[in-house]
Amino acid sequence: METIRRAVISIPPDIKEAIRKAYLEEDGEVAKAQLKAILDNIELAEKLQRPMCQDTGTIIFYVRVGHSFPAIHVTEEALIKAVRRATQDVPLRPNSVNPFTSANTGDNTGRYIPFIHWEVIAGEELEFTVVPKGGGSEYPAVLKMVPPGKGVDAIKEVVLDAVLQAGAMPCPPTIVGVGVGGGADIAMVLAKKAASLRKVGTRNEDPVLARLEEELHKLVNYLGIGVMGMGGRTTALAVHVEYAHRHPANYPVAVVFQCWATRRATATVKPDASYTITQ
Amino acid sequence: MTIYYLKTPVREEEVRRLRVGDIIYVSGVVVTARDAAHRRMIDYVKEGKTLPVDLKDGVIYHCGPVVSKKGGGWEVISAGPTTSARLELYEPTVIEEVGVRIVVGKGGMGPKTAEACSKYGAAYVTFTGGAGVLAANAIRKVIGVEWLDLGIPEALWVFETENFGPLIVTIDGTGRNYIEEVVERAKAVKSKMPTKFTQSTFP
Structure with missing residues (x-):
């Protein structure tokens, strides 16, 4: 949940740096004004702790799970629950729609959503990156x-x-x-x-x-x-x-x-459930 | 480049004055509408039904906001623009039949919208894509919401704004289309590029 929150509110440092560089290099009046608005928006999102973009995307997880990570069997369920909670608490915009009926599930989950990419690695830790991808x-x-x-x-x-x-x-x-x-x-x-x-x-x-x-x-x-x-x-x-x-x-x-609003955050979870979040 | 501060309802002559590259700030009523809302508006027009919100001389915003319930009302958390190109299918009809004067979005719109803008006196203006918090900051309150059955992103959110902007005039009343001009120039640049990778790059 905290990893999703971090991803949608705070832009990763590499992206912020690249946008700032583009701003400094730009000489067109209109383009510079747009880049200024983007940088102001990044600061404001950080300050108010609000999602930088209203399109909080489709949630995609890239999971690298250690072969002996003790909670491997409940990881999928935990990630889906985290999406539901984040939708309520951050909040996220409900973006999961049935392609045939257009019904919105309201909680950002649904068939194959959030999508989880699995990779099994050696070790006892779980590492996952969440990418809320804009439409x-x-x-x-x-x-x-x-x-x-x-x-x-x-x-x-x-x-x-x-x-x-x-x-x-x-x-x-x-x-x-x-x-x-x-x-x-x-x-x-x-x-x-x-x-x-x-x-x-x-x-x-x-x-x-x-x-x-x-x-x-x-x-x-x-x-x-x-x-x-x-x-x-x-x-x-x-x-x-x-x-x-x-x-x-x-x-x-x-x-x-x-898009410029690159949302990504990575969590590393130890076997005792303690975790760190990086961007 | 001129800067204008406009209040809703917006009169035709105010819109006719705008030129691509100008910047405007809008105060007053701004109504969000995405794909499903546009479709329903056109159904209403066809059936002769009255829209739940009066959009004559009004401002439509291509936006599906993040909102949260607060007390008895709603609070807007993040409300940047969505990609306008999808609305090209409906916007000319909405401009003609509903009498919308200003359409706010991002990413540009096509020739049919440009034609409707010049014919009926409307403008398409863009807000910086992704700048959702900046946009929400200009929204003073949520006046109401209609068609919530379409889902939160697709409903008609009626906002009261104060100096919502900077909005860049992208299609003006003369039918000029700024983003299309940029993309056409880019296509010309590409057509002059060599089609082979250089020897130095790929030995």
Whole structure:
């Protein structure tokens, strides 16, 4: 519950720093005013202890559970209960809607929601990151199965087209997450992790991919869409690329946007239930 | 770039004066409406029913707020704009039939809304996306809520605001569309980019 609260109220330090840098570098009057509003909003949310954005998102958990963590069997239930409580107490906006009846469950839970990604690691601790993901930045997500012969050039094409198509919708300055390879589902998961989990300022450890990230970042900003689509120097705070090996016949390229209001917080839980929260 | 302070109800000539890039602050009644509320408004118009809130010369806000019950009323916790593009389907009809003067949202709207703005004398203005606490700070009180059966985000929330802004005029009464112009320029930039990755990047 506290981890969700922290995520929706306090922006992670890497994001705040990146926005401040964009503000200092911006010379367009309208874009600078927008960045100022964003920075003021971040401060005000912190001061009043209120969710920085009214869209408190769909709650996604990325869990890394130690193989001998004693409460492993009740973890799922605890996370779902925490979402219900956070909806009441923080509060969060109820965002869980049945796609067929449009009925809102009212508590941010529902079929497969909150979604929990599980990873089992060695050890006795539980670590999870909560990402309340906004709907506006999810809307322009893209998956393209490009002809494998086009290879790396196609990645550039897909990313730039996605950024153009997205325009002002995902609340730029965004973090553009790109997932390559694996399969349709795998590319999408990698793109989302690249957008929402990876810290701004980090580069892919593979030097070729690190260069690709830098080049894509420059190209995206060169388009000049700018903060909230008002033109300007910064359209993306970063471009992150992750990959998986692919089937010879397929070359999936997925693009997921993370709005400037990146909500993420990580909790590490010890076997005695004591915990620490970091961002 | 000019700054205007407007009070609701907003007269047509006040809106006709606005130009893209101008900044406005709105005081008075602002009513939230998202997809489901827009759909229902159009149903009401078709059936000749009266809307529960008078929106003639009014201000619509694309927003689904975070609210909490306080005493007998409601408190607004966070209330930034939602992506307006989805409302492109309905907004021209709402401007024409309901007589809305100012539409507040984020992310831009399309040519049909721009056409309706120039024809009927309305403007589309944007508030900084995600700045939910900043927006809530300009809301003095919740006057009422209608159509709560649509769910909290989709209901018609009737707010009393004081200097709600800065709102940037993005579509004006001449039909100019600021964000579309920026995106068109970006498309032109992209079309001039080399399609191959440079040799230095990919040996």
